[in-house]
Amino acid sequence: MNKHIRIAAAVLIAALVAVPMFAARGAADFSHLVVLGDSYGAGFESGSLNERHQPWSWGAVLARQVGYDICPATAVATDDCFAVPLVSYPGLGNELTLTSLIPGPVIAPAPGSAAPRMINFARPYNNLSIPGATVGALLTLTGAETPTAGEPTAVSMARFILRGLGTPVQQAIAQRPSFIALWIGGNDYLNVMFSGTPATITPAADFKVRYEALLDALIAGAPNAGMVVGNLPSGIPPYLTLVPPVLVDPTTRQPILIGGQPVFYMVDSGNGTQAPITATTLIPLQTRDKIAQGYGLPALLRNIPPFSLLPHVGEPLSPNDVITADEISQVFTRIAEYNTIINQAAAARNIPVADVAGLFSRVSAPGGISLGPISVSSAPVTGGFYSFDFFHLTDLGYLLFGNEFIKAINEGYDTEIPLASITQLFANNGAFFPDANAAAQLSFIGTNNGITTEGLKQIQSFWQKPTILRRSRAVGH
Amino acid sequence: MRFTRLTIAVSMTCLLAASAFGSGFLIPEQGAKASAMAGAFAATADDPSAIFYNPAGIAQQRHMAAYAGTTLINFSNEFTGDPTSPVTSGVTGEYNRHTFNVPNMYAVVPLGNNFTLGVGVFAAFGLRTDWEDPWAGRYISKDADLKTTSVNPVIAWQSSDGRFAFGGGVEYRRARVILSANRMALNPFTGRIVDVANTRLVSEYGDDIGFNAGVLVKVTPRFRIGASYRTDMDIELEGDAEINQIPTGSAQLDAIIGAQLPPDQRINTVFPFPSIATIAVAFSPNDNWDVELDVIKTGWSAFEALPVNFESTPAASFVREQNWEDSNSYRIGINHNATEHWDVRGGFVYDENPQPVEAVSPLLPDSDRLGASFGAGWHAGPFTVDGSLLVLHFKDRDTDGANEEGFNGMYETDALLWSVNLGYRF
Numbered sequence: 001m002n003k004h005i006r007i008a009a010a011v012l013i014a015a016l017v018a019v020p021m022f023a024a025r026g027a028a029d030f031s032h033l034v035v036l037g038d039s040y041g042a043g044f045e046s047g048s049l050n051e052r053h054q055p056w057s058w059g060a061v062l063a064r065q066v067g068y069d070i071c072p073a074t075a076v077a078t079d080d081c082f083a084v085p086l087v088s089y090p091g092l093g094n095e096l097t098l099t100s101l102i103p104g105p106v107i108a109p110a111p112g113s114a115a116p117r118m119i120n121f122a123r124p125y126n127n128l129s130i131p132g133a134t135v136g137a138l139l140t141l142t143g144a145e146t147p148t149a150g151e152p153t154a155v156s157m158a159r160f161i162l163r164g165l166g167t168p169v170q171q172a173i174a175q176r177p178s179f180i181a182l183w184i185g186g187n188d189y190l191n192v193m194f195s196g197t198p199a200t201i202t203p204a205a206d207f208k209v210r211y212e213a214l215l216d217a218l219i220a221g222a223p224n225a226g227m228v229v230g231n232l233p234s235g236i237p238p239y240l241t242l243v244p245p246v247l248v249d250p251t252t253r254q255p256i257l258i259g260g261q262p263v264f265y266m267v268d269s270g271n272g273t274q275a276p277i278t279a280t281t282l283i284p285l286q287t288r289d290k291i292a293q294g295y296g297l298p299a300l301l302r303n304i305p306p307f308s309l310l311p312h313v314g315e316p317l318s319p320n321d322v323i324t325a326d327e328i329s330q331v332f333t334r335i336a337e338y339n340t341i342i343n344q345a346a347a348a349r350n351i352p353v354a355d356v357a358g359l360f361s362r363v364s365a366p367g368g369i370s371l372g373p374i375s376v377s378s379a380p381v382t383g384g385f386y387s388f389d390f391f392h393l394t395d396l397g398y399l400l401f402g403n404e405f406i407k408a409i410n411e412g413y414d415t416e417i418p419l420a421s422i423t424q425l426f427a428n429n430g431a432f433f434p435d436a437n438a439a440a441q442l443s444f445i446g447t448n449n450g451i452t453t454e455g456l457k458q459i460q461s462f463w464q465k466p467t468i469l470r471r472s473r474a475v476g477h
Numbered sequence: 478m479r480f481t482r483l484t485i486a487v488s489m490t491c492l493l494a495a496s497a498f499g500s501g502f503l504i505p506e507q508g509a510k511a512s513a514m515a516g517a518f519a520a521t522a523d524d525p526s527a528i529f530y531n532p533a534g535i536a537q538q539r540h541m542a543a544y545a546g547t548t549l550i551n552f553s554n555e556f557t558g559d560p561t562s563p564v565t566s567g568v569t570g571e572y573n574r575h576t577f578n579v580p581n582m583y584a585v586v587p588l589g590n591n592f593t594l595g596v597g598v599f600a601a602f603g604l605r606t607d608w609e610d611p612w613a614g615r616y617i618s619k620d621a622d623l624k625t626t627s628v629n630p631v632i633a634w635q636s637s638d639g640r641f642a643f644g645g646g647v648e649y650r651r652a653r654v655i656l657s658a659n660r661m662a663l664n665p666f667t668g669r670i671v672d673v674a675n676t677r678l679v680s681e682y683g684d685d686i687g688f689n690a691g692v693l694v695k696v697t698p699r700f701r702i703g704a705s706y707r708t709d710m711d712i713e714l715e716g717d718a719e720i721n722q723i724p725t726g727s728a729q730l731d732a733i734i735g736a737q738l739p740p741d742q743r744i745n746t747v748f749p750f751p752s753i754a755t756i757a758v759a760f761s762p763n764d765n766w767d768v769e770l771d772v773i774k775t776g777w778s779a780f781e782a783l784p785v786n787f788e789s790t791p792a793a794s795f796v797r798e799q800n801w802e803d804s805n806s807y808r809i810g811i812n813h814n815a816t817e818h819w820d821v822r823g824g825f826v827y828d829e830n831p832q833p834v835e836a837v838s839p840l841l842p843d844s845d846r847l848g849a850s851f852g853a854g855w856h857a858g859p860f861t862v863d864g865s866l867l868v869l870h871f872k873d874r875d876t877d878g879a880n881e882e883g884f885n886g887m888y889e890t891d892a893l894l895w896s897v898n899l900g901y902r903f
Contacts, residue, residue, distance in 0.1 A: 098666050101729045105665075372564040372883055373616035373661035374670055384663045394668045403563055418560035421567050423613045426661075427669035429725050 025219070025350040026179070026226035028413035030066040033082065034126055034177040035059030036138055036168050036218075038187050039392060040401065041129025042157075043084075047389040049131055049157070050091025050114060054084050056395035059127045061402030061420045062181055068126075077122035084127045085161045088114045092157075096388040098381065104253075105381045107388045116160040124171035131157045134187045134202065135210040138168045139217065154187070169214065173221030180218055181405055183230040183356065185211065185338055189331055193239055193284050193391070196320030198330040204337040211338075212345050219349060227351045228408050231342050233360030234335040236282065238380040238390035240323065243283040247297065258300070265296035266316040274316035280325040285390060287321040296321070352412025354404040363400075371422050376400070396425055501777050501801065501831050501843060502604040502623055503753070506548040506867065507581045507597075509898035513852020513865030514810025515824025517771040520703030520759035521812070522693060524861070524900060525583035528597035528631050531691035531705040531755065532644035535585045535595045536635035545582040546863070546898025552890060554606070554842065556614070559878065559885040568613040568886065570839075575605060581898070591637060595646075597629045601707075602652070602750055606841055614839035614884050615672070620657040621840050623748075625650055629689065645690035652712045653682045654748060656785075656840075662734065664725055672723045673734045678744055678785060680716030691755075701759040709752040709779050715745045718787060742789035751803075752776035767812040777801040777831035797840065798881065804831035810850070820854040822865065834879045842888035844874035852896075861900030868893060 035041055035057075042049055043057030054060065055070045060082065064070065068082035075081055089095065090110035100106035118125075130141065132153030143162030145155050165171055172180060188202035202210075218227070246255045246262040255262040264276035265283070276298075277283075283291075290296065294310030296317040301307040323331075339357065346353045360378075362369050363385050368377025376397075377383040380390055385397040393401060403419045410417055508526025511518035518526070522534020525544035554572045558565030585595040604623035612619060633644025660674040691705030720738055725731055752775070759769035780801040787793040810824035828846040837843065852865030871890035878885050 101665065101727075101733065370883060374663045376663075382663070382665050384665075384668070387668075396663075396668060400563065416560060419563050419566040421558065421565060421613075422563055422670060423565070423568050425668070425670050426611075426613065427664070427667065427671050428611065429664075429671045429723065 023350060024226065024352050024412035026222075026224050028226050028409060028415045028417075029178040030068075032126075032175055032178045033063055033066060033068065033181065034172045034175055034179070035062070035129060035181045036172060037129035037181075037183045038133045038154075039129070039131035040186065040398070041127065041183055042131050042161075043129075043398060044131045044392050045389075045394060045398075046096040046387040046392070047109070048091030048093055048095035049087050050089045050095055051086040051117065052089055052091075052095070053395060053398075054086055054127075056398050057084070057127065057129065058183065058398045058402035058405060059129060059181060060084060061399050062405050063126065065402070065406055065417050065420050071118075071121075073117040075118070075121070082127065083118070083121060083123070083125040085119075085121075085125050086117045087160075088117055090114055092116075098388060101381075119160055119163065124165060124175055125161065126175070128161065128168040128171055130154050130161050130168065132187055133158075133168070133184065135184050135207060135214055136202075137187075138184055138214055139210065140167060142167055142170075169217045169221070172218065177222050177225045179226040179228075180222060181228050182214075182218070183354070183405075184214070185232050185342065188338065189232075189334055190391075192323065192327070192331055193237075194286065196284065196287075196318070196323055196327075198327050198334070201331065201334050204334060204341065207338055208341045208345075211341055215345055215349055215351070226409075226413060227349075228354060228405055228412065229342060229346050229351055230354035230356040230405060230408070231339045232335050233357045234332050235360040235364045235378065236328070238378065238383075238386050239285045240282040242285050242380060242390060243288050243291070245277050245279055245281050245283060263298060263301070265291065265322075266298050267296070267322055268316040268318055277317075277322055278325065282323040282328060283321070284323065287317065290317060290321060352408040354408035356401065356404050359400055359404050363397075374422070396422065399424065501751070501775065501780070501804070502602050502841065503751070503775055504548070504579055504601055504603055505773070505806070506550075506579065506894050506896055507599050507601065508544065508583075509546050509548075509852065509863035509865045509896035510812075510822065510854055511810075512548065512867055512894065512896040513822035513824065513850055513854070513863065514769060514812060515808045515826040515848065515850040515867065516773075516806075517757065517769040517808040517810030517824055517826075519691065519705050519755045519771050520693065520701045520757035520769050521767060521810075522691075522703060524863075524898075525585045525595060525597070526581065526898070528583050528585075528595045528629055528646070529581070529599055529601065531693060531703045531757070532595070532631040532646050532689055533633050533635075533642040533691040533693040533703065533705070534644070535593045535631065536591070536633035536642035536644055536693070537639060538585050538593060539587050541584075541586045541903040542900060543582070543584045543903075544861070544898055544900040545580070546896060547578055547580040548894050548896040550577040550579065550892060550894050552869075552892035554888060554890045556839070556842070557887045557889070558613070559876070559887075562878070562883070562885045564883055565613065565886045570612045570614060571609055572605075573607045573609045575607065577603070577605065579603065591634050593633050593635075593644075595631045595633070597627075597631070599627055599629070600625050601627055601650075604841060606839065608839060612839075615659045616661045617838055617882055617884055618656065618658050618840040619675075620655065622655040623652065624654075625652040625750075627651075631689070633691075635693075640695045641693075643690070643692045645688065648687045648689055648707065649684065650687060650710055650712065650750070651682045651684040652714070652748060652750075653680045653716075654714060654746075655679050659723070660738075662725075662730075664727065664730055666727050666730065671725045673725060673730075674723055674738055675721045677719040677721070678716065679719065680714035680744075680746070683712045683714040683748075685710040685712045685750075687750075699761040703755070703757040703759070705753075705755045707753040709776055710750045711779075712748050712750065713745065714748055715743065718742050718744045718793075739787060739790040739793040742787055744785055744787055746783065746785045748783070749779040749781070751779050765814040769810045769812075771806075771808045771810075773806040773808065774803060775806065775831065776803050778803045780831070799836050800833055801831040801836070802833065804829040818855055818857050820856070822850070822852040822854065824850040826850070826867075826869075830874075834874075834876055835881050837874055837876050837888065838880055838882060838884060842874055842890070844871045844888065844890065846871050856900075859902040861898075861902070863896075863898045863900070865896045866893065867896070 043054040045053040063082040071081035094109035144164035294312035299314035507529040519531040527534030558568035581599040631646025635642035687708040757771040832843040848869040
């Protein structure tokens with residue numbers, strides 16, 4: 001009897017040791033990966049969604065690292081590749097490009113027009129991320145909505161991404177996904193940047209209901225699928241910091257002093273009065289267009305050239321043109337609430353959480369992060385993280401974003417998916433093959449003008465395929 | 478006259494020697510018989526290569542003799558990036574294939590009954606880490622090339638009964654080094670990481686004087702003890718920094734980069750070479766067998782840093798921290814007189830690496846080594862021919878995320894060292 005008790009105790013102890021404290025749901029089976037998200041998941045970059053950057057979305061980065069090829073525009077439904085709703089260059093809208101650095105950065109939209117290239121692709125896309133989508137949109141949009149003037153971005157984007165085949169959740173489930181990666185929630189608060197008022201932020205209670213409903217719908221439709229979600233960053237993108245709160249000399253970029261004092265922009269304070277904004281007030285980049293017409297400039301500049309040439313000097317900015325420190329504080333509070341909801345919802349469903357917030361925090365720290373030969377920071381234009389709309393990320397930024405999901409999967413599922421490397425963004429500009437065109441750029445899709453066949457072959461071999469097998473399963477799950 | 482011509486020939490051969498590699502960057506394979514015994518030779522030291530291994534050993538060589546040969550080194554090094562690193566995940570790399578020729582020549586001349594003079598010319602230190610393009614670590618090192626040549630005259634004395642000998646000499650060593658790496662930057666126009674310049678640091682030959690000494694005691698006819706020491710040296714090197722801008726495809730970016738690049742200019746550095754201390758015992762159970770065990774301590778702690786000073790723009794100067802540690806090498810060799818004319822040899826070596834993990838980088842990724850040697854010697858009349866093969870396996874060296882430059886991963890190295898020497902006894 002004692003012997004049996006000892007054996008039973010040993011088995012029990014062994015079982016307790018063998019079962020991890022946090023067993024992620026489903027399995028790390030990437031035989032059919034589906035990604036759900038917003039513009040970051042779609043690879044929206046520099047004000048545009050186009051095929052030069054869609055293969056660099058965080059979802060596509062993840063897909064490549066687990067063994068997928070990104071489907072070319074000519075792919076058919078039976079091709080075993082990661083399907084993305086590719087849009088031709090210069091994209092929807094036209095990609096903002098850096099045209100000059102000297103004497104200062106000049107950013108302009110690329111000319112031309114674009115169109116979706118895979119509208120007739122005969123299965124749902126693996127990447128169902130929709131620029132502009134909120135949590136609620138993933139449950140409701142279908143792409144069959146009647147066009148209306150001024151419709152939200154998500155509605156117009158859903159038209160060629162969802163194509164009326166069902167909601168993102170429905171299309172994800174219809175694919176019988178083995179693994180679902182989800183990052184959503186940014187647009188539930190980021191509209192504050194464009195509206196200038198926290199009133200547009202989704203209330204935390206609503207966010208909770210929708211987020212949990214989203215997870216539960218996915219789990220109900222794909223009960224055996226592995227899952228990963230991500231938390232939300234609370235950093236301030238360059239979009240809100242590029243326009244200083246004071247009048248600056250456009251040439252020297254130094255504050256203009258009047259009476260020895262900087263000139264703060266004026267904002268409508270109600271009842272026909274106006275007051276200067278404070279040094280901690282943020283001005284969204286789109287407000288620059290109003291300032292260029294004279295809005296926000298104090299009346300005392302009305303008769304001083306060159307300000308006298310502006311038609312609206314003396315008229316205040318709207319409160320919705322700026323974001324006060326109090327409003328920013330409200331946003332940060334709401335993001336913290338969202339993250340609590342995400343963490344709790346994920347934990348209750350055994351879903352690992354990618355620390356996206358941590359990435360943004362590290363990149364925004366002084367000096368950014370050191371990555372081999374470069375440093376990556378949140379600095380505009382040269383920082384390497386934010387694209388030229390100063391809100392969405394660069395290919396490099398999305399690569400790092402995708403790595404946070406890989407880390408979370410590896411931790412949650414005890415897998416060894418290799419991180420994506422910045423060497424995937426090394427360009428051969430003549431360093432190896434002197435006959436290569438110095439301007440040639442590499443992308444996963446498109447031509448490689450000017451690169452010799454030998455050069456291309458060597459570079460492609462340099463982009464090592466991840467060693468993990470797509471159909472590998474997590475150890476112990 | 479014949480000796481003079483021989484010496485000149487030796488010098489010319491070594492000046493043309495290609496650089497190679499060794500423990501750290503020591504090359505202890507300086508004679509085919511010694512190499513066949515895995516370098517365990519300081520208590521045997523019975524051919525002219527004793528000038529390198531233990532100068533006291535030439536005292537027992539009572540005929541004028543010359544001994545010359547080379548070691549051909551083939552080695553491979555493969556790098557596999559750390560899958561948890563956003564810098565090196567998925568990265569692989571390997572050295573360009575080279576066969577390195579490390580020649581050696583020695584001559585000994587007895588003087589009277591107890592003295593022997595000798596001179597050796599060899600390359601005891603060398604390094605080449607030449608990464609094959611496209612190499613992701615090129616911003617740390619594309620190519621590192623260290624060449625040395627030593628001329629080592631020695632004199633040795635032995636007691637009349639031959640049981641005790643000591644010797645010593647002066648080593649004149651010259652060295653030069655070439656370091657090549659690319660500078661990289663993020664191209665804001667394209668979002669890609671591009672090469673913006675190649676920095677090639679080329680030194681002229683610098684030199685220094687050191688000393689070596691040794692003692693050999695034949696305790697009994699079948700038991701010998703040997704010890705030797707070679708001093709450390711610091712060779713001051715001067716040379717040129719050649720900084721060649723690489724076009725990025727953007728004239729504006731090129732202009733910005735160009736304004737930041739230092740101009741070509743004179744540079745200087747001090748390159749440290751370690752001391753080598755050996756203690757050895759040898760036992761001959763009968764007339765046909767010899768067994769030797771050597772312990773060699775190399776004073777790599779002298780290699781604390783590699784500073785490169787730019788003379789025109791001091792701000793461009795840099796220091797590569799190394800902080801190496803002294804290391805031991807354990808070698809056992811066996812020689813068997815199989816027939817009247819043939820000897821067969823073998824040995825094993827375990828060589829500790831001196832390099833802390835933080836310093837393991839594309840510049841020099843070192844690791845502990847385990848090797849087995851095989852060889853044979855043929856001798857008839859005045860002629861001797863020795864040959865050997867040393868198979869050296871480097872333990873896989875993982876930087877464990879500790880590389881100071883964030884370039885982490887696994888280095889896997891193997892080497893084959895083929896040695897042959899011809900000897901003639903006058």
